[in-house]
Amino acid sequence: MSNNLRIAVVGAGPAGLTLARLLQVHSVACTVFELDESPARRGQGGSIDLHRNGGQQALREAGLFAEFRRLSRPEGEALKLIKYDGTVVLDENKTGTRRPEEFSDRPEIDRTKLRQLLLDSLSPDTVVWGKKLITIAESSSMPGKHDLHFKDGVEEGFDLVVGADGAWSRVRNILTDQRPVYSGVTVIELWALHVDTRHQSLAEFVGAGSCFMFDEGRALQCQRDSENTIRVYAGVRQPEDWVNTCGIDWSSPEEAQKTLLGQYFNDCGPALKQAIMDASDQLIPRQMWMLPVGMRWKPREGVTLVGDAAHLMTIFGGVGVNLAMLDSLDLSRAVIDCAGDASRLPDAIRRYEEVIFARGEQYARKTEKGLKGHFSAKGVDEMARRLQGR
Ligand SMILES: Cc1cc2nc3c(=O)[nH]c(=O)nc-3n(C[C@H](O)[C@H](O)[C@H](O)COP(=O)(O)OP(=O)(O)OC[C@H]3O[C@@H](n4cnc5c(N)ncnc54)[C@H](O)[C@@H]3O)c2cc1C
Numbered sequence: 001m002s003n004n005l006r007i008a009v010v011g012a013g014p015a016g017l018t019l020a021r022l023l024q025v026h027s028v029a030c031t032v033f034e035l036d037e038s039p040a041r042r043g044q045g046g047s048i049d050l051h052r053n054g055g056q057q058a059l060r061e062a063g064l065f066a067e068f069r070r071l072s073r074p075e076g077e078a079l080k081l082i083k084y085d086g087t088v089v090l091d092e093n094k095t096g097t098r099r100p101e102e103f104s105d106r107p108e109i110d111r112t113k114l115r116q117l118l119l120d121s122l123s124p125d126t127v128v129w130g131k132k133l134i135t136i137a138e139s140s141s142m143p144g145k146h147d148l149h150f151k152d153g154v155e156e157g158f159d160l161v162v163g164a165d166g167a168w169s170r171v172r173n174i175l176t177d178q179r180p181v182y183s184g185v186t187v188i189e190l191w192a193l194h195v196d197t198r199h200q201s202l203a204e205f206v207g208a209g210s211c212f213m214f215d216e217g218r219a220l221q222c223q224r225d226s227e228n229t230i231r232v233y234a235g236v237r238q239p240e241d242w243v244n245t246c247g248i249d250w251s252s253p254e255e256a257q258k259t260l261l262g263q264y265f266n267d268c269g270p271a272l273k274q275a276i277m278d279a280s281d282q283l284i285p286r287q288m289w290m291l292p293v294g295m296r297w298k299p300r301e302g303v304t305l306v307g308d309a310a311h312l313m314t315i316f317g318g319v320g321v322n323l324a325m326l327d328s329l330d331l332s333r334a335v336i337d338c339a340g341d342a343s344r345l346p347d348a349i350r351r352y353e354e355v356i357f358a359r360g361e362q363y364a365r366k367t368e369k370g371l372k373g374h375f376s377a378k379g380v381d382e383m384a385r386r387l388q389g390r
Helices: 012-027 055-061 065-071 111-120 198-207 254-266 271-277 321-339 342-374 379-386
Strands: 007-010 031-033 047-049 078-080 090-093 106-108 133-139 146-150 153-157 160-163 179-192 208-214 218-224 229-239 282-292 303-305
Touching: 007 012, 007 055, 007 153, 012 055, 012 065, 012 321, 047 198, 055 065, 055 321, 065 106, 078 229, 078 379, 090 379, 106 111, 106 133, 146 208, 179 208, 179 254, 179 342, 198 229, 208 342, 218 303, 229 254, 229 271, 229 342, 254 271, 254 282, 303 342, 321 342, 342 379
Parallel strands: 007 031, 007 160, 078 208, 160 303
Antiparallel strands: 047 106, 078 090, 133 146, 146 153, 179 229, 179 282, 208 218, 218 229
């Protein structure tokens, strides 16, 4: 199917690249504008699990499922749940992952591999690198179309602009004044590299996948990727300015780790404390932001959003990438459906937005509940019960 729509996708994250691939499979052309200078410019972060009815479904329709299976790690699903004192409540490394259907078949894949899989599937020159969007505006010369103002120039006359530009989306600014709000939680991301040789006890402690500890006002999530790295996310429920006012010198990682441990995790079991100290290769404090649950915008012809740009949530529902890829699947269907008749596009986009508003709200509520559970003393028992179908 060919089309004469001029489509811009802003952002080459999972949402933007999935959308571009799905459109191209149906011969609908688009250009992806990405602020990174190149695919290698920035680490893409750790491992993510793709759900059967989420990211996997989008990859199936994108014709990339077999390759995803080859790159993914089903063993990475294994989860260990422990209490703050080290008591093991569940260890799927020992019991196997015998979960209810809704929680099963969620193989892990490294973000970098997912991005490369999607990039390799696109026609050459689909992604234009080093294009930082500053603002989007209605075209002055072509009524009904939009122009994109980048740091280094303007691209004019798009019939459809899709904001796939993540948490701090610039495209979103034309649809709503709403900005992300602080969720009440800050996470310190700590890395341990070459764990099989340099941090064997941490590797044994975490197992093949992830190891989570939840407690009142604090949480520790350790996760392995396929590059022999373990990321330890030490979360604390603290005010928005805590990163700057807590007195921890983040520029001196070893000191920061010691202070974090001493002030917030000192009464934890020895293996948990060791996990914080072992992960000493990189330290990144991350405030967790979210869009208000149920946020919507008034439809505007020629502009829409996918992924975090549309419904940013914290990481405590574990669904962000899956929703982002599902949005792209739904939007691609809407666009493909009316690629031969552009006049049908506004209605198709409105219907798409109704779907993602409802789905986004549903998962934002679950994620809110997840955040409460992750930072509560009962959270580990509750998660174990759910995973065991009790
Ligand atoms: C620490 C952490 C752990 C997580 N773990 C999980 C998990 O286990 N499972 C899960 O499902 N989700 C997880 N998430 C959430 C997940 O990362 C996001 O939901 C997902 O990446 C959203 O995809 P996206 O494509 O919408 O946005 P992004 O991945 O943010 O991609 C946006 C892209 O747009 C580009 N961009 C931004 N601004 C501009 C601009 N002005 N101009 C041009 N380009 C721009 C960015 O460079 C980026 O490439 C996690 C998030 C974090 C922070």
